[in-house]
Amino acid sequence: MNASASSGPATDRRAVGRGGSASPKSIRFWLVLLVLASVIPPSLIAAFLIHLDYRHGQARLERDAMATTHALVAVVDRELAGSRAALIALASSPHLDAHDLAAFQSQASGVLKDVNVNNFVLIDAERRQRVNTLRPFGSALPIERNAALLAIFDTGRPAVTDLFVGPVAHRPLMAIGVPVQRAGSVAYVLAAGLWTDRLSRALLTQPLPEHWIAGVYDSAGVVVARSPLVEHFLGQPGPPSLVRRMAGAPDGWIDDTSALDGTEMRSYFARSSVSNWAVALGVPRAGMSAELQRSLLRLALGAGLMLVASIAGAWIIGGRIARSTRALCLPALALGRGEAVTVGALPLKELDEVGSALTTTSTLLQQALHDAHHDSLTGLANRTMFEQFLRQRIVDSKRAGGDIALLYIDLDGFKAVNDRHGHHVGDDLLREAARRLRANVRLSDIAARLGGDEFAVMLHGTGAEGAVTVAQNLVGQLSQPYGLGSGVQSISASVGIAVYPQDASSAEQLLHRADEAMYRAKAQGRRRYAASNAS
Numbered sequence: 457m458n459a460s461a462s463s464g465p466a467t468d469r470r471a472v473g474r475g476g477s478a479s480p481k482s483i484r485f486w487l488v489l490l491v492l493a494s495v496i497p498p499s500l501i502a503a504f505l506i507h508l509d510y511r512h513g514q515a516r517l518e519r520d521a522m523a524t525t526h527a528l529v530a531v532v533d534r535e536l537a538g539s540r541a542a543l544i545a546l547a548s549s550p551h552l553d554a555h556d557l558a559a560f561q562s563q564a565s566g567v568l569k570d571v572n573v574n575n576f577v578l579i580d581a582e583r584r585q586r587v588n589t590l591r592p593f594g595s596a597l598p599i600e601r602n603a604a605l606l607a608i609f610d611t612g613r614p615a616v617t618d619l620f621v622g623p624v625a626h627r628p629l630m631a632i633g634v635p636v637q638r639a640g641s642v643a644y645v646l647a648a649g650l651w652t653d654r655l656s657r658a659l660l661t662q663p664l665p666e667h668w669i670a671g672v673y674d675s676a677g678v679v680v681a682r683s684p685l686v687e688h689f690l691g692q693p694g695p696p697s698l699v700r701r702m703a704g705a706p707d708g709w710i711d712d713t714s715a716l717d718g719t720e721m722r723s724y725f726a727r728s729s730v731s732n733w734a735v736a737l738g739v740p741r742a743g744m745s746a747e748l749q750r751s752l753l754r755l756a757l758g759a760g761l762m763l764v765a766s767i768a769g770a771w772i773i774g775g776r777i778a779r780s781t782r783a784l785c786l787p788a789l790a791l792g793r794g795e796a797v798t799v800g801a802l803p804l805k806e807l808d809e810v811g812s813a814l815t816t817t818s819t820l821l822q823q824a825l826h827d828a829h830h831d832s833l834t835g836l837a838n839r840t841m842f843e844q845f846l847r848q849r850i851v852d853s854k855r856a857g858g859d860i861a862l863l864y865i866d867l868d869g870f871k872a873v874n875d876r877h878g879h880h881v882g883d884d885l886l887r888e889a890a891r892r893l894r895a896n897v898r899l900s901d902i903a904a905r906l907g908g909d910e911f912a913v914m915l916h917g918t919g920a921e922g923a924v925t926v927a928q929n930l931v932g933q934l935s936q937p938y939g940l941g942s943g944v945q946s947i948s949a950s951v952g953i954a955v956y957p958q959d960a961s962s963a964e965q966l967l968h969r970a971d972e973a974m975y976r977a978k979a980q981g982r983r984r985y986a987a988s989n990a991s
């Protein structure tokens with residue numbers, strides 16, 4: 457960018473003055489604001505949508521977990537139902553009708569191979585175990601003490617025991633008992649013993665998500681089966697809050713229960729209608745919100761990075777815009793002082809357009825200034841400009857010394873050219889006279905058209921003697937024939953000479969003296985020069 461500027465922007469700004477007291481914000485401020493407005497609201501909306509999605513996911517998970525719990529109950533029930541069917545079939549054995557218990561044991565042992573039962577026990581009304589397939593027939597067998605099985609003699613209805621340690625098996629097991637009805641009363645209770653690892657294995661085969669815990673609890677809330685780690689928890693009472701909750705509802709869920717291994721869980725549970733046992737499905741609470749936290753963290757990181765990158769970008773772009781904008785200040789101020797301004801290419805289109813506008817305005821202004829100070833016909837300085845120059849030169853001369861000679865020139869017989877050949881020929885003659893004037897003085901001298909057919913030349917650093925020489929030459933040059941229009945025009949010129957400081961002390965006086973001298977030359981017969989009276 458090129459711009460001529462003689463004083464700093466601060467001075468000019470003071471000179472121009474600014475209205476209003478609120479300080480305007482920088483382009484960087486607005487760009488950063490734009491970035492914040494573009495990044496933060498969408499990020500908040502995204503966070504809200506993620507949270508909404510999480511809530512939907514939670515609801516879905518709850519439905520899935522509840523459905524899985526019921527499915528696990530069905531698994532347990534299926535296990536028990538299979539055993540009960542085998543029991544009912546066996547209870548109708550003809551060997552029992554015949555009280556042939558040896559044959560019955562043999563039959564029961566045969567059935568064991570085909571059903572998911574570990575042993576059969578036959579209990580008589582005296583509470584004695586009469587058959588136990590774990591022992592050969594005839595072995596000494598204990599008195600049955602399991603209350604749930606013994607109650608069948610009174611209720612006549614099948615029953616499922618809680619977990620107990622079998623007196624023959626010597627291990628934790630559960631049992632299903634059915635009545636063996638003979639002659640309208642319960643003659644025997646036939647029970648099937650089930651090792652609980654069968655249930656745990658059944659739980660293990662369920663496709664549960666990682667860290668989910670499935671547990672089967674008997675009616676007393678004792679762990680009957682568990683997946684995983686049943687070996688650590690079998691026979692232990694379940695978490696008290698869960699056991700209490702399970703006792704009060706057929707199904708549901710409970711928060712804040714601690715699993716037996718200490719994990720914070722949300723536990724979903726459902727009760728089996730067959731056994732009065734319950735199945736609980738523990739879902740770690742940490743896992744439930746971890747995905748939400750991860751998503752929100754990812755979003756926050758992404759938004760943060762985007763924010764930092766965008767603000768950095770806005771800062772850089774804002775800086776470029778600000779620099780380019782400020783680069784227009786000096787040319788604009790120079791333009792205000794009337795100086796010629798040329799603004800080079802700028803990196804931003806709009807600012808480049810402003811720069812071009814400044815250059816164009818400067819060109820127009822220079823043209824207007826030129827027009828205001830020059831004669832439009834001849835291109836010479838006009839009277840206004842000539843007088844300004846003259847005054848300035850006299851000021852300079854007063855300080856630094858030196859003569860200024862002023863030649864006042866008037867064409868002789870010009871009116872006749874106009875009258876005879878028309879104004880356009882007169883104009884051409886004036887233009888040619890101006891050209892001859894310019895051509896016959898130094899570049900440092902100033903030639904002007906003062907009006908009509910009157911011209912003036914200011915000779916800087918020239919005294920009376922030099923002025924006479926120039927005047928003589930100009931009379932000769934301007935009096936040469938002018939080949940214009942249809943013919944050759946012959947006119948002449950009269951020149952008056954006045955010299956500063958001997959003839960005048962001011963610009964006006966000097967002009968006046970030269971004008972007087974010019975009239976004297978006319979009076980003396982034209983085509984000549986005359987010097988001021990004072991010299």
Ligand SMILES: Nc1nc2c(ncn2[C@@H]2O[C@H](COP(=O)(O)OP(=O)(O)OP(=O)(O)O)[C@@H](O)[C@H]2O)c(=O)[nH]1
Nearest residue numbers: 866867868869870871872874879880882883908909
């Ligand atoms: N063509 C033309 N004529 C002009 C212009 N300005 C003034 N004039 C004419 O120039 C003439 C000047 O008048 P004078 O100075 O009396 O004419 P002159 O014949 O030179 O008279 P003397 O100076 O006494 O010799 C007038 O007729 C004006 O109309 C112009 O721009 N163009």
